[in-house]
Amino acid sequence: xxxNDYSIxxxxxxxLKPLEEKGIITDLRVIPCRCRIMFRxxxxxxxxxxxxxxxxxxDEDHIxxxxxxxxxxxxxxxxxxxxxxxxxxxxxxxxxDELNRMSVNTDxxxxxxLKPLEEKGxxxxxxxxxNHSVWFTMVKDIKGVSITVNLIPGTTVDTVAFSPLPxxxxxxxxxxxxxxxxxxxxxxxxxxxxxxxxxxxxxxxxFDNPLPE
Numbered sequence: 001x002x003x004n005d006y007s008i009x010x011x012x013x014x015x016l017k018p019l020e021e022k023g024i025i026t027d028l029r030v031i032p033c034r035c036r037i038m039f040r041x042x043x044x045x046x047x048x049x050x051x052x053x054x055x056x057x058x059d060e061d062h063i064x065x066x067x068x069x070x071x072x073x074x075x076x077x078x079x080x081x082x083x084x085x086x087x088x089x090x091x092x093x094x095x096x097d098e099l100n101r102m103s104v105n106t107d108x109x110x111x112x113x114l115k116p117l118e119e120k121g122x123x124x125x126x127x128x129x130x131n132h133s134v135w136f137t138m139v140k141d142i143k144g145v146s147i148t149v150n151l152i153p154g155t156t157v158d159t160v161a162f163s164p165l166p167x168x169x170x171x172x173x174x175x176x177x178x179x180x181x182x183x184x185x186x187x188x189x190x191x192x193x194x195x196x197x198x199x200x201x202x203x204x205x206x207f208d209n210p211l212p213e
Contacts, residue, residue: 008032011056015084024085025052041092050092063087067095097155109134109153113182113189122193123149138200140164142207147200154181160192162199164207175206176197 012030016037019025028039035056043049051066061081065072072091106128114136117123125137129150138147146182152159162175177195182188 006034008037008056011081012037015081018087019088025088041088043092050088050095052088052091063091065091065095066098067092070095070098100155106132106134106153109151109182113192114151116189117193117196120193122196138196140200142200142204146205147203149196154180156184160195160199162203164203175203 008030009032012028016025016028016039020028020039023042026042028037030037037054037056040046041050041052048068053064055062055064056162058080061076061078062086063076065074074087074091076087090190110126110128114123114126114134118126118136121139123136124139125135126139127135127212129135133150133152136149138149138150141147142164148163148165150161150163152161153194157178158163158181160177160179162177164174177199179185179192179195184192
């Protein structure tokens with residue numbers, strides 16, 4: 001369907017009705033006067049299924065995806081409408097990944113994985129943050145500069161960012177490393193300790209060779 005022969009009814013019959021008939025989407029509703037289409041993905045848990053709103057025009061669609069406490073928006077041109085199924089699947093995966101990230105138990109990270117490093121005297125000042133990450137400070141500073149660390153849990157890989165305070169002192173910036181998360185690593189604390197030591201060594205090299213002012 002091109003912009004020249006566009007109509008919201010044709011849009012629904014050509015791209016969405018087949019998905020409804022296959023049981024992929026449900027609760028299909030059309031509001032022609034507002035050029036709006038609404039439906040939800042047919043998932044095992046109706047309460048947690050992805051809801052979709054399409055604001056459609058002749059040559060462009062604006063889609064909003066909702067799931068629990070997260071949402072995403074996307075705009076695409078009329079020739080891309082035939083890929084609506086692929087877009088639904090990609091959006092659902094993206095929202096699920098974000099929900100999984102948000103559901104990470106940061107308190108468990110502290111008690112199970114980071115407390116042992118605190119007890120060894122490597123880190124201190126453990127704290128959780130509203131964005132579902134963990135902060136701590138290295139016990140040893142570098143040339144009198146304190147190093148704070150932000151550990152951000154991911155679905156498969158965690159991000160660990162080391163920042164001197166104040167940031168960018170003498171041209172020095174942030175060092176970031178990545179580590180397989182605890183779900184996929186039975187030796188997470190041990191491997192995290194190694195990454196911390198490696199990153200601190202990297203920061204020390206940077207401090208020993210500051211950028212010219």
